[in-house]
Structures are given as C-alpha cells and as structure tokens.
Amino acid sequence: VLHKATAPFLQFGAVGALTLLSWIIFQSFNAFLIALIFLVVSAAIFLCPLLIKSPCLIAVEELPEKPKLIGHRGAPMSAPENTLMSFNKSIECGVLAFETDVQISKDKAAFLMHDHKPGFLERTTNVKAKFPHTTFNQSSDVTLNFLQSLNAGEWFLKTDPHQTVSQLSAEDKMTARNQVIPSLLQLLQLAKQHEISVIFDLYSSGENDTEITVDIILDSGINQSLILWLPPHRREYVKRRAPGFIQVYSNESDLINNTGRYLNVAYNALSRDKIRELRRQNVSVNLWVVNEQWLFSLLWCAGASSVTTNSCHLLKDMEHPDWVMTPSTYMAIWISLDVISVLIMICLYVIQL
Structure with a gap:
C-alpha cells in the first residue's frame, strides 16, 4: 500500500x-x-x-468526502483500551461509532474485553497481582462483579503501549489509573446518550451468547439503527429478533449473498477500483486498522466510507489528504x-x- x-x-x-x-x-x-x-x-x-x-x-473536485472515524476499542492511544475513558476520548474525536469486543461472563452479563484465550485478563488488568497463582481461561469462569473489581487502567500507564503516556495530563493519568472493565450496557448507555453507533466482535464461549447479547442491547433502549451487527454466528436469528440492526459483513461474498450494504474489512483487502465500485453500488466500506496519516490519505482518495483507527486524535484534524x-x-x-x-x-x- x-x-x-x-x-x-x-x-x-x-x-x-x-x-x-x-x-x-x-x-x-x-x-x-x-x-x-x-x-x-x-x-x-x-x-x-x-x-x-x-x-x-x-482532480480535487473528484476527491470523495473525508472518511468517518470509528474508534478502535475507543481511543487506545489516549486511554486504556476498552474502558469508558477510552470511549469518552473517542467522542472528542467525533467518531461515527465505537468499535469494541464483547464477551459473556459466568452470570450472563456482557462485558468489554479483547483478549479471549487462557490468561485473557492478564494483559489489560491487574489480575495477576491479585491472584498470582490462578489462571482464568475464559469469560464464563468469572462474574461481572469479579471483573469490575479489577483495575483496567494501571497497565496502560506502566507499559505505555503506544508511547503516548507522557502526553497525558495529570488529570488524565489519574482517570486512567482508576478504570475498570465496562459492561456492554454501560457502553450502550454512553452511545445512546451521544447517538454514536456501536460495532463489535462477539467472542462467544456459550451456546446462548448471541441471544444474551441481543437481549441486553434491546433492553438498553438504544435505537436499533445504531447497532452495527458484525458477528456472523446466528445472523438470521439476529435479523428476526432485531430487524433494525445494521448488518455488517466481513467479506464481499457474504455481503453479496445477503444483499448487504455495509462491509468491514482490513485496509489492504480491497483495491482502489473495488472500493469505488462498491461505493457506486451504495455499499459503505469500513477499513481497519488505519493509524498513519499517509495511509488515511490514500484511503480517503480511494473513497473509503470510514476507517477504524487507534489514532482518532490525529486523523480528526486532517482537512485534506497529504497530497x-x-x-x-x-x-x-x-x-x-x-x-x-x-x-x-x-x-x-x-x-x-
């Protein structure tokens, strides 16, 4: 690219x-x-x-409109990923949608966490400090109360994963230090308040996780059109249960077979001509994960509808492509x-x- x-x-x-x-x-x-x-x-x-x-x-007059921004786990360069602080930071970027990862706990609560293999809590919480001799293998091993008793922000300040901690204010550092794992309901309430869409991967460990997730969303009262439903599992059930959800597909064949209008793929999965062809067919194309300004510029020229990014704080200020x-x-x-x-x-x- x-x-x-x-x-x-x-x-x-x-x-x-x-x-x-x-x-x-x-x-x-x-x-x-x-x-x-x-x-x-x-x-x-x-x-x-x-x-x-x-x-x-x-030609400048042929330049497509600027792609909208989707906050990848919030704004993870400015705050610990998948925390309410991170999503609030992405609101400051004017994002179109929150992108996150949903799992279901032992007590059937949906929570936000990307890692989902054995030891899934260790990278982004202090679970190892609190339980040094225990390994938690999957979401169904723990309750929401247990999850929200963990600290989900100190790791960000200690490891500085994006070399951005030095740019944070003292107030932001204090806020980051006190973050916990949010529930999906908390994120939905934030999205509802600001009329921001939500798109997520569902890392399912149980047979009824799709149903539980849909019920939580519907019970939250959020407008169904703000839900960009990406998980492929039991999609037909989701269409019947929540017909107002926007169905998003992760490959072109599924999109075509379902006469879909929303495609979510890696930034290098489509050619420029293919992106423009899909746009002519009224298909919204979201590309992930786009962090660099030069890459954002290229996809802007190509006609991407939106991009999922870690660096919304940088891309939000771009008024035109690099060239x-x-x-x-x-x-x-x-x-x-x-x-x-x-x-x-x-x-x-x-x-x-």
Missing part, C-alpha cells in the same frame, strides 16, 4: 539520483555492458510512471523532469568526451 502513496515522488527522486550518478557512469561508459545496463535502467525509471497508479492522482495531484499535472511534471534529466545527462556526457 505504501508504494501507492509514495510512487510518484519516488520516481521523481529516482530521476534525480540517476542524473547525479550519470557523471560517474559516463566515466566508464565505453564499456558496452555498463552502457547497456545504464540505458535500460534509465528507460525503466523514465517510463515507470506509465505503470504508476495512485488513488490520489485525481492530491491531477493526472495532467503529474504527467507534466513527469515529462518535464525526464526531459531536463536527459538534457543534463547529454551535457555531462559531452563534457566527458
């Missing part, structure tokens, strides 16, 4: 480097093999823009640079004679 963002400028740089090196090459240009290699490499560099295709080589250039402007620069380079190299060659 990076080459699509940088290819035009890499070619400009390659032409400049080739021009500078030509003086050295010409000193041994009488050798047939060296001359041949130099001419072939030069032709390849001069003509490679014929093969360069970048989404941002478009946009019309194909005609690019061609003019390309040809002009090539011509200038050739003329300089001819002069250098003549001087060498």
Whole structure:
C-alpha cells in the first residue's frame, strides 16, 4: 500500500539520483555492458510512471468526502483500551461509532474485553497481582462483579503501549489509573446518550451468547439503527429478533449473498477500483486498522466510507489528504523532469568526451 502513496515522488527522486550518478557512469561508459545496463535502467525509471497508479492522482473536485472515524476499542492511544475513558476520548474525536469486543461472563452479563484465550485478563488488568497463582481461561469462569473489581487502567500507564503516556495530563493519568472493565450496557448507555453507533466482535464461549447479547442491547433502549451487527454466528436469528440492526459483513461474498450494504474489512483487502465500485453500488466500506496519516490519505482518495483507527486524535484534524495531484499535472511534471534529466545527462556526457 505504501508504494501507492509514495510512487510518484519516488520516481521523481529516482530521476534525480540517476542524473547525479550519470557523471560517474559516463566515466566508464565505453564499456558496452555498463552502457547497456545504464540505458535500460534509465528507460525503466523514465517510463515507470506509465505503470504508476495512485488513488490520489485525481482532480480535487473528484476527491470523495473525508472518511468517518470509528474508534478502535475507543481511543487506545489516549486511554486504556476498552474502558469508558477510552470511549469518552473517542467522542472528542467525533467518531461515527465505537468499535469494541464483547464477551459473556459466568452470570450472563456482557462485558468489554479483547483478549479471549487462557490468561485473557492478564494483559489489560491487574489480575495477576491479585491472584498470582490462578489462571482464568475464559469469560464464563468469572462474574461481572469479579471483573469490575479489577483495575483496567494501571497497565496502560506502566507499559505505555503506544508511547503516548507522557502526553497525558495529570488529570488524565489519574482517570486512567482508576478504570475498570465496562459492561456492554454501560457502553450502550454512553452511545445512546451521544447517538454514536456501536460495532463489535462477539467472542462467544456459550451456546446462548448471541441471544444474551441481543437481549441486553434491546433492553438498553438504544435505537436499533445504531447497532452495527458484525458477528456472523446466528445472523438470521439476529435479523428476526432485531430487524433494525445494521448488518455488517466481513467479506464481499457474504455481503453479496445477503444483499448487504455495509462491509468491514482490513485496509489492504480491497483495491482502489473495488472500493469505488462498491461505493457506486451504495455499499459503505469500513477499513481497519488505519493509524498513519499517509495511509488515511490514500484511503480517503480511494473513497473509503470510514476507517477504524487507534489514532482518532490525529486523523480528526486532517482537512485534506497529504497530497492530491491531477493526472495532467503529474504527467507534466513527469515529462518535464525526464526531459531536463536527459538534457543534463547529454551535457555531462559531452563534457566527458
């Protein structure tokens, strides 16, 4: 993906480097093999823009609207992931939706936690400090009261996973230090209050986890249209039980088979042309996980509807992609640079004679 963002400028740089090196090459240009290699490499560099295709080589008036932002586990560069502090921080970014991970506890409560293998509590809570000789294997081993007795914020300050803790205020550090594992209901209440959508993975360890999750959502009173339902398990049941949920698919074949309108895939799963084709078909395309501004710029030019990001605090302030250039402007620069380079190299060659 990076080459699509940088290819035009890499070619400009390659032409400049080739021009500078030509003086050295010409000193041994009488050798047939060296001359041949130099001419072939030069032709390849001069003509490679014929093969360069970048989404941002478009007219400014053709630039799609800025993709909406979805907070990946909230705003995990500014607060401990999957905590209410993290989701509140993402609200400050103006996110379209909260992205999270849901599991069901022993007492049939839904809570937010990404890790779901044996030792699933150890990375983001102090469970090992409180219970050093016990390993909790799955969500159904623990109750919600037990989960919310754990600290879910100190790890963030200690490990500084995104090297951002130094940027936090003293107040934010204190808030982070006192975070606990939220229930899904708490997140739904926050989303309802601010009219923000919720999308989540459901890490199920029980047969009825889908039903429990749907019941909690419906009982919360949140508008069904704010729920972006992603889990594929028992999707037909969910459609019948909660017809107002927005059904989101994680691959194009399922989307087509269900005449869906929402696709959620990795940022490198679709070509620029495919993204634009889907948009023409009124399909909203969300791409994950997009943290860098250059990548966000590229997907903006390509026509992504939204992106899931860890760095909403950075992307929210972008008013335009890093660069946009019309194909005609690019061609003019390309040809002009090539011509200038050739003329300089001819002069250098003549001087060498």
